[in-house]
Amino acid sequence: MSSPLLHLIARDLRRAWIGGGALLPVAFFLLVAILFPFGIGPDAKLLARVGGGILWAAALLAALIPIERLVAPDMASGVIDQLLTRGQSAATIAFAKLIAHWLAFAPPVLIAALPASALLDLSTETLVRVEISLLIGTPGLAALALATGALVAGLRGAGAIAGLLLLPLAVPLLIFGAGSLDGGIGALKLLAAVSLVLVAGAPFVAGAAIRAGLD
């Protein structure tokens, strides 16, 4: 990996962490996981059965939180202009942002899944499956968040539009992610395939959106 790329990733990571920015999605993830038992009721068996799916839906919602901070501030402050002038391609910038976003968002969520699974009374076996599927699926979620963030950058009400754009596109991740919790290796493979396609495509979509936003 080239050193400018590492340099960009380090900057985005640092900016994600300052002011507790990276903790927000995690707090949101935990909050959603806590709210479901209130809504469903204290039926331990029922919670244990639907808990894995709840964690996946919570991760999906948590991925929405930082979308507006991913690309728009750097476009407004001229940082993207500066990088493009230095000959960095828009896709490279987007790829760096994708990696930084995943590093800021996924590991904390994977850790937060531990207390959340205790709240939902998940078995150790289910917890392991949730963690594995989240590990495979979160790069896809991060890629979607980045592409959406770049597409809506500069729009008014960007957050709401981003949600409308991202959630339908995230359905395959949710289906295969939650589906893999029943122990099917096939669902995990499909989850990995969807995640890979999103990670491979998102930098180019986001890069094109960034370039289109220059005019």
Added chain:
Amino acid sequence: MLTFDAVTCIRGGRALFEGLSFTLEQGGAALVTGPNGVGKSSLIRLSAGLLNPAAGRITGDAPRALLTEQSSLDEELPLARALAFWARLDGAAGKVAAALDALALADLADIPVRLLSTGQRRRAAIARIIASGAPLWLLDEPANGLDKAALGLLETAIATHRAAGGAILMASHTPITLSDVIAIDLAQLPRQSERAA
């Protein structure tokens, strides 16, 4: 170092300027003038490769340093570290201290960027240009918000850069002392007033 060959710029369906040609040599300087909205900033962004010309060719492969209205420095970082981010990206990490000195910013090196005044930010952005070590400087209204002393520092920095073989393309409506300059008055270029989108 930078050549415009019959370049036409269209923004939002309107031709800003047409058939613009000039060549910027090593040590040269070009000053773009004209009233607001005539396309000065677009000309700078074309030169930076951020916009594509509607017609004509822009050639030149020298690394460029771009100064726009934003300072593009991370608000939360101390000034020296914010500058060092860009300098390291340019492979010129050692040049930050000298650039701070050139703009009389050495005392502010440890102050977070968000606490700087408008003029200080402007000087910081100019320091970023100096620290980049790029041979071609693209300056969009570099004198905005600068006081008289800072303007003198800017003129000195430009003279030093040109003496070392660097070139400058500048858009400015503030009078600024430049010797031996190519004048590009966009208001004087022939153009069509309207054009279909």
